[in-house]
Amino acid sequence: MSGGPATETDRLKAWERVSAAPLTVLSVLFLVVYAVPILRPDLSPGLRDVCVATTVVVWLLFWADIIVRLRLATDRRRFLREHLFDLVVLTLPMLRPLRAVRLVMVVLTINRRTELWARGRLAVYVAATTALLVLFSALAVLDAERLASDANITSFDDALWWSTVTITTVGYGDYYPVTAMGRFVALGLMIGGIGLIGFVTGSLATWIVERVSAAADRPVAATGDDVAALRAEIAALRRRLDPDPADQSAG
Structure with a gap:
């Protein structure tokens, strides 16, 4: 029984190490598909739909990452308290006027990787x-x-x-x-x-x-x-x- 929390903590750290690089790549991809329609207002409707769909998929993957980390956390209440800002940033862009808030999550993800590098x-x-x-x-x-x-x-x-x-x-x-x-x-x-x-x-x-x-x-x-x-x-x-x-x- 005593090895349970330690094992879960190790799994959480292992997941964060494994997911760090893919999340960084997803963040860069999100930035690209977010920026293209802004920089190219004359973009064809088909390509614009592709960009929108890609942003939705990447955002869902961000949600999946934080859900996995929540499930692997030993103290889930503490995890929620420490990652409350991340949850707010993930939730607010569901409101159309606040979609630019999504960039905050991208900044946080890339910034964490930059800090380690x-x-x-x-x-x-x-x-x-x-x-x-x-x-x-x-x-x-x-x-x-x-x-x-x-x-x-x-x-x-x-x-x-x-x-x-x-x-x-x-x-x-x-x-x-x-x-x-x-x-x-x-x-x-x-x-x-x-x-x-x-x-x-x-x-x-x-x-x-x-x-x-x-x-x-x-x-x-x-x-x-x-x-x-x-x-x-x-x-x-x-x-x-x-x-x-x-x-x-x-x-």
């Missing part, structure tokens, strides 16, 4: 996270804004520029969302941008402090002039302590 490589991890956030936000805001009557974000170039300006907290104001969903995307991007900048600033400050502390702990290397002066003083002191024998005999 780039462990110990802070620059790589931050760059990948920033690129994902900017790209997904641009797609989501373009999807929300394009058909609005008073929209000023009507192309991917505009959306990408707006996303970059927003995440860097520059905020020129030349492009801005006018729909409720577009503003929701902007809110998420602002929060993500502030968090990312805080993370980078904190990491940089920690790196600088560690460098300064290490430099302070190291002994200061003597210069060539210091060594020469010290040798000259030692030689002079030796001459005083050991007079020349010729001088002693003359005396």
